[in-house]
Amino acid sequence: MGVVVEKNIAVPSTEELVQRARAMIPWLREQAESVEENRAVPPSTVEAFRRAGFFRILQPAAWGGYEMNPESFYRVVMEVGRGCPSSGWTLAILGIHQWEFGKMDPRVGEEVWGSDQEVLVSSSYAPLGKARKVEGGWMLSGKWPTSSGSEHAPGGAFLGARVYDEQGDFRDLRSFLVKREDYELIDDWHVVGLCGTGSKSLKIKTEAFVPEHRSHSFLDYQLGHGAATYQLPFNQVFSGVISSAIVGFAQGMVDVFIEHTKPKQNQFALGPNPAKNPFVQEKLGTAMLQIRSARGRILQCTQEAWAYAERGELVPLDVRVQQFLDVQATGKDCFSAGHMLFKKSGARGIFLNTPMQRQLRSLLAACNHITQNEDDFSAILGAFMLGEPIPPGVFGVPAPMQT
Incomplete structure (x- = not known):
């Protein structure tokens, strides 16, 4: 299926988005203690961020996003973090991935957002996975810590791994978008700060195949397509x-x-x-x-x-x-x-x-x-x-x- 660029998207100004975030501060402060006690941001908060358009700020227009300057998202995150740190952190992590899709093959966006443009993905970029090259992509295995907001991310997770050549020399540091059904969440988030981010560990059940187009290099900075x-x-x-x-x-x-x-x-x-x-x-x-x-x-x-x-x-x-x-x-x-x-x-x-x-x-x-x-x-x-x-x-x- 080809990518269809959305038309007539009502894109709010940066100032309007910042004002929406600022208006949430009293409410976020009221629930900050319960967020910590529950060790996770509730779905109602994620839904409030969604209704405010925060997850669309960096999302490509092809899938209903605003594809704005990261400065707009940064300023929103700054406001949310004032009210509830765990909520601000969760927004930051779950909302930055939409930008990452814009760096990748458009097929990835279609696979994740083809039927639902509001699906979220999580991540754990620490290069702790084991990746090996196979025909058409990669086989990935391992366990990754601290995947913030992972309970709210049915679209999968970006996971990091180092890539080595046949001689064992380091060749690249890559991100792999793994489907949700390929890993399990481990509830081990017991920490001194940011207690409510639900940053559980992820573990691939056995070994997951990741097609080439669902992976990219962190290090190979090149001009891409799009905005x-x-x-x-x-x-x-x-x-x-x-x-x-x-x-x-x-x-x-x-x-x-x-x-x-x-x-x-x-x-x-x-x-x-x-x-x-x-x-x-x-x-x-x-x-x-x-x-x-x-x-x-x-x-x-x-x-x-x-x-x-x-x-x-x-x-x-x-x-x-x-x-x-x-x-x-x-x-x-x-x-x-x-x-x-x-x-x-x-x-x-x-x-x-x-x-x-x-x-x-x-x-x-x-x-x-x-x-x-x-x-x-x-x-x-x-x-x-x-x-x-x-x-x-x-x-x-x-x-x-x-x-």
């Missing part, structure tokens, strides 16, 4: 959405801190009340600076890359290297901001029913994501600026061995 948004590099777009969620968590801490601090009166004989304490004021101002700086870097990098994509050009390597670090440093800056505020929240911040600690624990968990590894990447960028080569398998497919 400008699908010409952007995978690692930047995916890292950007994780970082956007983290910005939302940190901004949520600011929101709660201000609410808790404004009405408080000092209970001790000496010193001003917290709202008039210059040290509290300074920490709040510094935290806001760090969060806005991280947010600004994400959006600026997206805008810079978008200019190349609109011209039909690859984002140059030197730009990608710098942007990758810009985005990866989000976790460091936002956790620092959140921790400063937590230290100034007093004893009330440590109670489990206080939103402050939920936001901080979510920051703690999210900042351990591989996309927030700013230490290693600072060294890679520094070496690159001094004329050293990029390690193989970071921004490109390793060159063939010379014989």
